[in-house]
Amino acid sequence: xxxxxxxxxxxxxxxxxxxxxxxxxxxxxxxxxxxxxxxxxxxxxxxxxxxxxxxxxxxxxxxxxxxxxxxxxxxxxxxxxxxxxxxxxxxxxxxxxxxxxxxxxxxxxxxxxxxxxxxxxxxxxxxxxxxxxxxxxxxxxxxxxxxxxxxxxxxxxxxxxxxxxxxxxxxxxxxxxxxxxxxxxxxxxxxxxxxxxxxxxxxxxxxxxxxxxxxxxxxxxxxxxxxxxxxxxxxxxxxxxxxxxxxxxxxxxxxxxxxxxxxxxxxxxxxxxxxxxxxxxxxxxxxxxxxxxxxxxxxxxxxxxxxxxxxxxxxxxxxxxxxxxxxxxxxxxxxxxxxxxxxxxxxxxxxxxxxxxxxxxxxxxxxxxxxxxx
Amino acid sequence: xxxxxxxxxxxxxxxxxxxxxxxxxxxxxxxxxxxxxxxxxxxxxxxxxxxxxxxxxxxxxxxxxxxxxxxxxxxxxxxxxxxxxxxxxxxxxxxxxxxxxxxxxxxxxxxxxxxxxxxxxxxxxxxxxxxxxxxxxxxxxxxxxxxxxxxxxxxxxxxxxxxxxxxxxxxxxxxxxxxxxxxxxxxxxxxxxxxxxxxxxxxxxxxxxxxxxxxxxxxxxxxxxxxxxxxxxxxxxxxxxxxxxxxxxxxxxxxxxxxxxxxxxxxxxxxxxxxxxxxxxxxxxxxxxxxxxxxxxxxxxxxxxxxxxxxxxxxxxxxxxxxxxxxxxxxxxxxxxxxxxxxxxxxxxxxxxxxxxxxxxxxxxxxxxxxxxxxxxxxxxxxxxxxxxxx
Ligand SMILES: Cc1cc2nc3c(=O)[nH]c(=O)nc-3n(C[C@H](O)[C@H](O)[C@H](O)COP(=O)(O)OP(=O)(O)OC[C@H]3O[C@@H](n4cnc5c(N)ncnc54)[C@H](O)[C@@H]3O)c2cc1C
Numbered sequence: 050x051x052x053x054x055x056x057x058x059x060x061x062x063x064x065x066x067x068x069x070x071x072x073x074x075x076x077x078x079x080x081x082x083x084x085x086x087x088x089x090x091x092x093x094x095x096x097x098x099x100x101x102x103x104x105x106x107x108x109x110x111x112x113x114x115x116x117x118x119x120x121x122x123x124x125x126x127x128x129x130x131x132x133x134x135x136x137x138x139x140x141x142x143x144x145x146x147x148x149x150x151x152x153x154x155x156x157x158x159x160x161x162x163x164x165x166x167x168x169x170x171x172x173x174x175x176x177x178x179x180x181x182x183x184x185x186x187x188x189x190x191x192x193x194x195x196x197x198x199x200x201x202x203x204x205x206x207x208x209x210x211x212x213x214x215x216x217x218x219x220x221x222x223x224x225x226x227x228x229x230x231x232x233x234x235x236x237x238x239x240x241x242x243x244x245x246x247x248x249x250x251x252x253x254x255x256x257x258x259x260x261x262x263x264x265x266x267x268x269x270x271x272x273x274x275x276x277x278x279x280x281x282x283x284x285x286x287x288x289x290x291x292x293x294x295x296x297x298x299x300x301x302x303x304x305x306x307x308x309x310x311x312x313x314x315x316x317x318x319x320x321x322x323x324x325x326x327x328x329x330x331x332x333x334x335x336x337x338x339x340x341x342x343x344x345x346x347x348x349x350x351x352x353x354x355x356x357x358x359x360x361x362x363x364x365x366x367x368x369x370x371x372x373x374x375x376x377x378x379x380x381x382x383x384x385x386x387x388x389x390x391x392x393x394x395x396x397x398x399x400x401x402x403x404x405x406x407x408x409x410x411x412x413x414x415x416x417x418x419x420x421x422x423x
Numbered sequence: 424x425x426x427x428x429x430x431x432x433x434x435x436x437x438x439x440x441x442x443x444x445x446x447x448x449x450x451x452x453x454x455x456x457x458x459x460x461x462x463x464x465x466x467x468x469x470x471x472x473x474x475x476x477x478x479x480x481x482x483x484x485x486x487x488x489x490x491x492x493x494x495x496x497x498x499x500x501x502x503x504x505x506x507x508x509x510x511x512x513x514x515x516x517x518x519x520x521x522x523x524x525x526x527x528x529x530x531x532x533x534x535x536x537x538x539x540x541x542x543x544x545x546x547x548x549x550x551x552x553x554x555x556x557x558x559x560x561x562x563x564x565x566x567x568x569x570x571x572x573x574x575x576x577x578x579x580x581x582x583x584x585x586x587x588x589x590x591x592x593x594x595x596x597x598x599x600x601x602x603x604x605x606x607x608x609x610x611x612x613x614x615x616x617x618x619x620x621x622x623x624x625x626x627x628x629x630x631x632x633x634x635x636x637x638x639x640x641x642x643x644x645x646x647x648x649x650x651x652x653x654x655x656x657x658x659x660x661x662x663x664x665x666x667x668x669x670x671x672x673x674x675x676x677x678x679x680x681x682x683x684x685x686x687x688x689x690x691x692x693x694x695x696x697x698x699x700x701x702x703x704x705x706x707x708x709x710x711x712x713x714x715x716x717x718x719x720x721x722x723x724x725x726x727x728x729x730x731x732x733x734x735x736x737x738x739x740x741x742x743x744x745x746x747x748x749x750x751x752x753x754x755x756x757x758x759x760x761x762x763x764x765x766x767x768x769x770x771x772x773x774x775x776x777x778x779x780x781x782x783x784x785x786x787x788x789x790x791x792x793x794x795x796x797x798x799x800x801x802x803x804x805x806x807x808x809x810x811x812x813x814x
Contacts, residue, residue: 128692178687180757204768205758226689248766251777256761258768296553318550327794358756375752383784387550387792388577388629391785393621402623405753405777415698 052347061115063124064099068092072273075396079134082253086211088133102140105288106148110160111343116352120288121295121346122290125294128299131396131403133254135169138208141292141385143170144215145147146233151273171212172257172283173203173236179411183286184228188261190219195268197221198411199234199242202260209257210247212238216260220278228279228283233272253399253408281388290364290411291353294346300400301342301378305335306396308382309390322385331381339375340382346368365417372414375404399405425719436492442468443500458503462536473534474586480518480530487721498670498743500517508540508583509533512658513588516605518692520646520654529607533564541634543575549796551576553590553650554599558634560591560606562641562648567605569593569644571637573586577789581617581630584610590655593648593745608639623781669717669740672710677704680774683755693755706747713740732804733795736791742786749783752776 054062057392065414081089096102104119106112113119120141132274144163147170149157162168179185199219209215215236217391223230238245242264247257273281279352312322322328349367352360379401383390408414428436446464448457465471469483474493476482483494514533517525527737532538549556558573581587587610594602610617614637619627646654662699680703686693693699720734753776759769760777767774787793799810 146469175758177759180688207762246766246768248762248768249764250761251763251781252761254761258762258766266606309608317550317555319552325794327797380784384787384792387788388545388785391781393623393625396621402781405780406761409756413754413757415696415754419698420792 052367054118054263055070058122061101061104062126065123066129067071067124067128067276068095069132070098072393073130075399077392078131078253078399079210082249086247087255088135089252090318093169094166094322095135097164101136103164105140105144106160110148110156110198111164111300112160117288117291117335117350119294119381121350122230124292124295125170125299128403129303129323131202131253131300131399133213135171135208137289137292137296139163139168139170139210141407142172142285143212143216143290145216145288146172146272146281149284149310152232155269160306165241169212170217171208171257172205172285173207173209173215173217174311175203175205176201177277177322177387181416182226183282186218186220186231187225188217188219190221190232191233192221192274193265195232197232197266197268197283199261199264199266202258204258205256206259207250207254207256208324209238209259210255213361214238215259217259217274217337218278218282219261223276230276231282232275233278233281234266234270236261236264236266236270240266250406252403254406280358286411287353287358287361287364290368291346291350294342294349294371295405295409296369297348297375297404298339298342299402299405300403301339301374304378304382304397304400304404305332305339305411307395308385308402310334311397314386315387318330331385335378335381340379344369344370365412367423368412369417372408373418375408376414424504428492432492435489436496436780439493439496443473443496443502448503453501459536461503462534466534473514475708476514477518479525480514481534489724491718491721493674494670498674503536505536508542508580508584508588509538512542513540513607514660516588516645516654516658519657520605520612524642524737525607527671527721538586539580539584540586541578541584543578543583543587545577546574546623547631548574550641551792552804554603555656556590556592556603558589558591560593560604560639561766562593563638567642568641569604569639571606571608571634571639573634575632575634577620577629578632579629581610581632582619582627586610587632587647590651600652602649603655604648605645606639606656608637608641609646612637615636623784624778626782655771667711667713667717667737668745669714669741671743672741672748674702675745675752676706676710679748679752679755682752682776686755686757686770699751702747702751706744706751708741710744713737713744716740735796735800735804738790739793739800742793745786746780746783747775748767749780753780 100113100326102116103112104123118140130207147159153211176185176187178187191198199217200220215238217234217236218231219234220230221232236243243264244258244260250256312328312332314321345367349360349363352363382397383401385397386397389395390397438562446461462472470476470481471483472764474485474490478484510533514530517529536589544553546556546558551723558571558575560569560571562569581636587607587608591604592602593604616633618631620629620631621627622629644750683693683699688696716733718736721736723731756770756776759773762768762774797810801807
């Protein structure tokens, strides 16, 4: 039994933590979020140079062969910094699909560019009617000679406006809710018939609505076998859930610790707030929830590292707990900060909003509790 | 016990509905003009522009049941925007503690909604512990005016307000509740600086307000010097009961049900989702109870009794329910809660839901944070001694 990080993992954590401390003060984040790109291209290059973009890729692909624990380490620190760079979209989701599907020269080229920080991706999968049901796909892929014709809409695609390439799911056979019959395609966002409306999200990130009208792609745009994308989608969704949970955990730590500090410093009625037992007990509850989330994240991450998708039930447990704790810790942090809690002036409000969005990605607390119970 | 509305009450309800229909905003109308006309017409109905004002000041003198009907109907109708600060907050203070000259001077414009007010109570160092406020008002040597210096924070609508009602400190030597003086003065003058504070939804409604040597004539003082706390406290209690918003929540819940019904799930809608359904049902149960808590409180007032213990929970429960409705609305939007900045993707209500959820977090903070409310109930209703932490 050992919950310690290895030396390499510790070094990785330290380097991400140092970056966050140096570059992600609130004012800097706000400036980036409001800029044209919505994140820093320079930071992205730093991520490449420090090897963070290489984390989940095999050494044969130029990666560092990291597993779920390494990703967790990176994402947790990103969560503490409220990082804007599209790591989830490009490395975890996009990269996750490419490393499971590409072969030969194209694999070397695209993964190489990704790891060097020269390729941004977006995973255009979820559709409006699907909510969080991953198999619910109505966008269609029709075979047309050697190529395919794609139609459909993806309303919330993170990094969709900045991506160099889109990974789009569409149904090539089967009914709306069949896991079988879904295919994945690599689509040039500039291709004719692709309409992209980019927009900010409430947490300061960027997403886009992507509509496809008779988009023609070549045969080699198909990633993996036609109609057989389900296990790939399931795998990247598992990894996204873990990554998001790790990011959320980093944020929860900031939320509860900032509140502990603020309520000790803030005086009313001639006392620090923490003199009121209802306040100090609530701080203890936040802390307890945080520790429980951490335990379940470790459990889910380690089980996934060992058993892959067989750990799905624990992943759901983790996303559920993180979702409920995120609501409790976030709302309590805001409440105990009083008026300051509902402003954009303290970082806490921004961390709160990120928790809300994480809850909306890849299934909320209720959704995962149901999966867990099923 | 009897919950039937009388024939007179039913007639009143029809009259109210009729009035709302006859004076509804029509597309293309000049909104500002329509607003002023609406209040004028309501006034001609016999004080419907100021339902809570006493009869002697032009209010309608309604029974509690009529007030309840009015609340129900207004929750559904499209009323012109109105801020609570004038008609609802400063006016009762002017009526109760102001002199005849002040009543004549201020009440007509407040009533006509031609002058906007803001509430200058909270300060950076005085939030829940409001009585510790420090904004200083010094009487000039000739005794003709006060000179005000200091800072207020969270002042809603200070950036559009014409006047402020402000708690100031004229004496720091005694107990903190003593030596507070209630002043009224115009916002658009030298020495007043208003700076925006942006709240979570990205909007601007609250401000910081700095006073540098602002001269306020003594005629603008309400009541006696040093007695402002007593005046303000009466209003605070009033402000707190006004916040249950049961009728509004009932309408919001109906809307939420409708919206969730538009979110497709398999062959049905989100309303068929077991966990969503049970949250919705639980909300409805709590709201049914709160509706009757409010009615009990009203009935008691109707019979001329002091407010009972049940009135103390209205703000606490009411705001909690409002927050839960807002949260469930955001949840109903699923992944589409995130798009921001005037963009609409997914269900129509999605971005509005997130906006109102973020806004709703303040409901348990302003008008007395919930924790402080509970402290007050512990002391005043349950009669127990607490660690302190309320005024
Ligand atoms: C949107 C908004 C609009 C507002 N508009 C106005 C306005 O127009 N005019 C005006 O004067 N003010 C206004 N306020 C201010 C509001 O009344 C104060 O925010 C409120 O009184 C709380 O004060 P505070 O923010 O300083 O919080 P603090 O007093 O610092 O309290 C912070 C938190 O600590 C906890 N707490 C406080 N005291 C206790 C206790 N005794 N026991 C246990 N827990 C406690 C509560 O959770 C509280 O939320 C507004 C506030 C908001 C958020």
